Amino acid sequence: MRQGTHRELPPQWWRKAVFYQIYPRSFCDSTGSGVGDLRGIVSKLDYLQTLGIDGIWLSPVCASPQVDNGYDISDYCAIDPLFGSMEDMEELIREAAERKIAIILDLVLNHSSDRHPWFLEARKGRDNPYHDYYIWREGKDGCPPNDMRSVFGGSAWSYVPELGLYYFHQFSPAQPDLNWDNPKLRRELYDSILFWVKKGVRGFRLDVIDQIAKEPDSYITINGPKLHEYLRELSAACFQESSIVTVGEAWGANVERARQYSAADGSELSMVFQFEHMGLEQTDGSKWNRKPLYLPELKHCYEDWQQGLHGYGWNSLFLNNHDLPRIVSRWGDDGQYRVLSAKMLATMLYGMEGTPFIYQGEELGMTNISREIGEYRDLETLNYYEEARQAGLSHERIMDSVHSRSRDNARTPMQWSAAAQGGFTKGEAWMEVNENYTFINAESQTDREDSVFSYYRKLIRLRKEREIFTEGSFRLLLPEDERIFAYERESEREKLLVVCNFSGNEQTFTPSHEYETGRCLISNYGDLDKCLRPYEAYMIYVQKA
Numbered sequence: 001m002r003q004g005t006h007r008e009l010p011p012q013w014w015r016k017a018v019f020y021q022i023y024p025r026s027f028c029d030s031t032g033s034g035v036g037d038l039r040g041i042v043s044k045l046d047y048l049q050t051l052g053i054d055g056i057w058l059s060p061v062c063a064s065p066q067v068d069n070g071y072d073i074s075d076y077c078a079i080d081p082l083f084g085s086m087e088d089m090e091e092l093i094r095e096a097a098e099r100k101i102a103i104i105l106d107l108v109l110n111h112s113s114d115r116h117p118w119f120l121e122a123r124k125g126r127d128n129p130y131h132d133y134y135i136w137r138e139g140k141d142g143c144p145p146n147d148m149r150s151v152f153g154g155s156a157w158s159y160v161p162e163l164g165l166y167y168f169h170q171f172s173p174a175q176p177d178l179n180w181d182n183p184k185l186r187r188e189l190y191d192s193i194l195f196w197v198k199k200g201v202r203g204f205r206l207d208v209i210d211q212i213a214k215e216p217d218s219y220i221t222i223n224g225p226k227l228h229e230y231l232r233e234l235s236a237a238c239f240q241e242s243s244i245v246t247v248g249e250a251w252g253a254n255v256e257r258a259r260q261y262s263a264a265d266g267s268e269l270s271m272v273f274q275f276e277h278m279g280l281e282q283t284d285g286s287k288w289n290r291k292p293l294y295l296p297e298l299k300h301c302y303e304d305w306q307q308g309l310h311g312y313g314w315n316s317l318f319l320n321n322h323d324l325p326r327i328v329s330r331w332g333d334d335g336q337y338r339v340l341s342a343k344m345l346a347t348m349l350y351g352m353e354g355t356p357f358i359y360q361g362e363e364l365g366m367t368n369i370s371r372e373i374g375e376y377r378d379l380e381t382l383n384y385y386e387e388a389r390q391a392g393l394s395h396e397r398i399m400d401s402v403h404s405r406s407r408d409n410a411r412t413p414m415q416w417s418a419a420a421q422g423g424f425t426k427g428e429a430w431m432e433v434n435e436n437y438t439f440i441n442a443e444s445q446t447d448r449e450d451s452v453f454s455y456y457r458k459l460i461r462l463r464k465e466r467e468i469f470t471e472g473s474f475r476l477l478l479p480e481d482e483r484i485f486a487y488e489r490e491s492e493r494e495k496l497l498v499v500c501n502f503s504g505n506e507q508t509f510t511p512s513h514e515y516e517t518g519r520c521l522i523s524n525y526g527d528l529d530k531c532l533r534p535y536e537a538y539m540i541y542v543q544k545a
């Protein structure tokens with residue numbers, strides 16, 4: 001029997017599961033180093049069990065110089081000492097399994113760290129056996145081979161003078177892209193994945209998986225021609241055990257592609273994270289340029305995905321992760337209506353078909369931060385600030401974007417209690433805790449019935465109790481209404497109505513007759529009224545005759 005497992009999971013168990021993403025550096029520090037660690041996570045497993053989740057997606061904990069907080073891996077089969085030891089990891093897998101919680105690791109297969117032994121070898125010479133693990137090109141007249149840009153700013157090419165060659169990196173220069181066209185490289189990656197499967201890990205989140213088949217000579221980054229071929233090979237080599245769940249991060253996915261990724265034959269992945277809904281507030285092709293959310297657009301987006309994958313594939317459901325600003329500060333109201341709007345947003349999402357992913361602190365209604373630029377740690381944010389300054393933008397304008405869009409909004413330490421540093425560390429936190437920890441924290445919410453935490457807990461339970469959540473079809477109501485998001489789910493025997501007021505004003509909405517005898521499964525005001533109150537949300541359930 002594999003290590004760390006105590007039960008067999010049915011195939012596709014993840015369709016009824018709820019996952020919880022942990023950003024280890026910001027979750028819980030057990031040593032006082034100021035950085036969260038694996039033992040810290042173990043100490044919070046009871047909290048997660050109370051919440052009712054079935055699995056943890058752990059952001060990278062492998063050995064890394066931490067240029068991009070672990071998304072730059074220098075050894076795929078070792079734990080970074082910053083987070084603990086291999087024994088700690090084994091203990092986490094074991095302790096989690098005892099609570100029926102699966103561990104899902106984050107695989108960063110598109111690139112490695114520039115400190116990975118492969119890259120150190122690769123840059124030694126053109127005939128080094130590892131040279132072809134990466135993507136090298138000659139320059140053109142003393143310049144990079146082409147003008148491709150990295151996601152984090154600057155050229156996507158960096159020069160190695162000893163070799164007289166440039167290497168390709170879609171992210172920072174410290175994250176050289178791996179060359180998936182090399183079968184030896186692919187085999188090595190598969191071996192390291194199988195290493196973790198053997199340890200009892202039950203699944204993987206695959207970082208920027210739609211970028212692995214890049215072809216920089218043709219300016220192709222996402223969805224390269226060989227992408228699905230590589231995915232099928234990867235899946236056949238590593239994910240065939242029926243209980244393995246896989247979630248690919250795919251910024252370039254549309255419904256059609258997602259059907260292919262998540263096809264029920266399991267030839268590729270279980271599901272993907274797609275980001276269409278997350279891009280609706282951006283304009284001019286940059287995440288830093290914002291426009292207000294137009295609710296009908298969001299509703300149509302969900303409609304497309306819900307209907308498009310129903311019966312064909314599977315959706316993931318999420319509103320937050322470590323790269324995104326906090327949802328309550330984004331689509332909700334993080335002031336007067338913080339608690340109500342956090343619950344409303346969860347209601348909107350948890351009525352849908354798919355597998356929900358909670359990002360740490362979301363279940364508490366944690367919010368964005370607004371700080372001076374010197375307080376930010378994320379390399380994407382810091383690079384953007386420099387580039388925008390050089391382009392002549394004012395400090396105020398840039399900071400407005402940073403405050404609303406920076407990835408650090410999600411990365412402030414978890415707020416456990418009203419104690420110093422929010423109970424996250426006994427030392428000095430690597431990034432300062434959001435000052436609202438005094439009133440937004442886990443300790444004050446776990447035992448309170450009206451808390452955001454208890455609301456998430458209830459939603460999770462509901463999804464397990466009723467088939468409609470996994471089986472029902474989706475129908476959007478009032479498609480053009482700019483304030484109300486309402487939809488129905490329907491299966492052979494059941495119907496569910498989900499109603500959400502996205503505004504701070506009263507709205508009028510009357511459920512149709514068939515719901516008159518229905519049962520209110522959940523409501524963020526605790527009761528129903530004639531009108532829809534600010535940020536009100538509820539679900540009504542009926543069993544068909």
Ligand code: TEU
Binds near residue numbers: 380
């Ligand atoms: O993110 C992919 C990615 O493209 C992001 O950089 C995204 O465009 C950006 O964060 C939006 O602000 C993944 C990881 O989730 C992220 O943390 C890593 O930095 C990145 O890959 C590189 O590994």
